[in-house]
Amino acid sequence: MATIPAGSGEHRSSTVLYDLMFGHVYASALRAVVDHGIPDLLGEGPRAVEELAERSGTRVGPLRRVLRLLSERGVFRESAGGVFGLTDVGEALRADVPGSHRAAVLWGTDEVFRRSAEGLGETLRTGRAGFEAAFGTGFFAYLAATPEKGRVFDAAMTSLAAQYGNDELIRECPFPGTGTVVDVAGGQGGLLRDVLLRHPGLDGVLFDRPGTVERHLLDVDELKGRWRVEGGDVFDGVPPGGDVYLLKNILHNWSDEDCLRILGSVRRAAAPGSRLLVIDAVLPEDGSPHPAVGMDTVMLMLFEGRERTATEFEGLLGRSGFRMSGAVPTTTLLSVVVAEAV
Incomplete structure (x- = not known):
């Protein structure tokens, strides 16, 4: 095999290609250590690999090799004598830390993603979502039929919501001083909880699938008497009477x-003048790089959804009885698209 000179353009190209080719190896290694609780065992400080293996029920040799792989990716830190500790990245994998990424990692490395990604070739040929090709049904129908996956999904969405920075998003949302906020398909209510905590004059309604809202996060002392949950299907209708309706990370899951x-469901429930806040990624109009481009491919894998530009959002909203007034960027992946029922 020919030697590639260090630092050459050919070497750099090969490195990029190998990282892409073996991306699934890193994902599998990450899932394995999370499954075996390695980040939690390191929560109190570095430990020798022999101790980690004994306490996690794993074998020393394979564990050392996997930890070394992930150390090269900045998840762990290896010291002399086979002692491993957590980096800042690894700390986020612990189950007991605020804003833990553990649930998101378990979801992102689940067979749902792996098998859906394997179907991208068919997606390119037929337009059919990789998930549907792999599982023979739609994504949300699958979640409804497999409650254990639904629980993993809900936990991951709560974890990802925390990573997007609810505080930053809420600061950019034009909420009134008083009124009712309806969080449509709001999952377990993490965003609604934070909205109500920040705006004491508001009440809230959490609306999502019955099994999801049963696991809500709204039962905190500061919010007593200011919220209710309602289960249902967004395609059948949403709770009426809201002064503000929220749609966070919902529209990108679906076709136009x-x-x-x-x-249309939201517009039928909303009185003229009610505000709609669509919190989603907004792609640049000129095709310049954006972190949501990767998420756009995930949408292609799982659903018939997609990320959209501001112009595309404006078109959908206009056809549905809303007037869009703007799209406010944030320091997160997401923007706030502001509209009003007309």
Whole structure:
């Protein structure tokens, strides 16, 4: 095999390609150490690999090799004598830390993603979502039929929401001083909880699938008497009477046709003048790089959804009885698209 000179363009190209080729190896290694609780065992400080293996029920040799791989990716830190500790990245994998990424990692490395990604070749040929090709049904129908996956999904969405920075998003949302906020398909209510904590004059309604809202996060002392949950299907209708309706990370899951159905449900529930806040990634109009481009491919894998530009959001909203007034960027992946029912 020919030697590639260090630092050459050919070497750099090969490195990029090998990282892409073996990306699934890193994901599998990450899932393995999280499954075996290695980050939690390191929560109190570095430990020898022999102790980690004994306490996690794993074998010393394979564990050392996997930890070394992830150390090269900045998840762990290896010291002399086979002692491993957590980096800042690894700390986020512990189950007991605020803003833990553990649930998100378990979801992102689940077979749902792996098998959906394997179907991308068919997606390119037929347009059919990789998930549907792999599992023979739609994504949300699958979650409804497999409650254990639904629980993993809900926990991951709560974890990812924390990573997007609810505080930053809420600061950019034009909430009134008083009124009712309806969080449509709001998951376990992490965003709604933070909205109500920040705005004491507001009440809230959490609306999502019955099994999801049963696991809500709203039962905190500061919010007593200011919220209720309601289970249902967004395509059938949403709770009426809201002064503000929230749709966070919802429309990107769906085709334009389904987005119009969702927005139609919201518009039927909303009185003229009610505000709609769509919190989603907004892609640049000129095709310049954006961190949501990767998420756009995930949408291609799992659903018939997609990330959209501000112009595309404006078109959907206009066809649904809303007037869009702007899209406010934030320091997170997401923007706040502001509209009003007309």
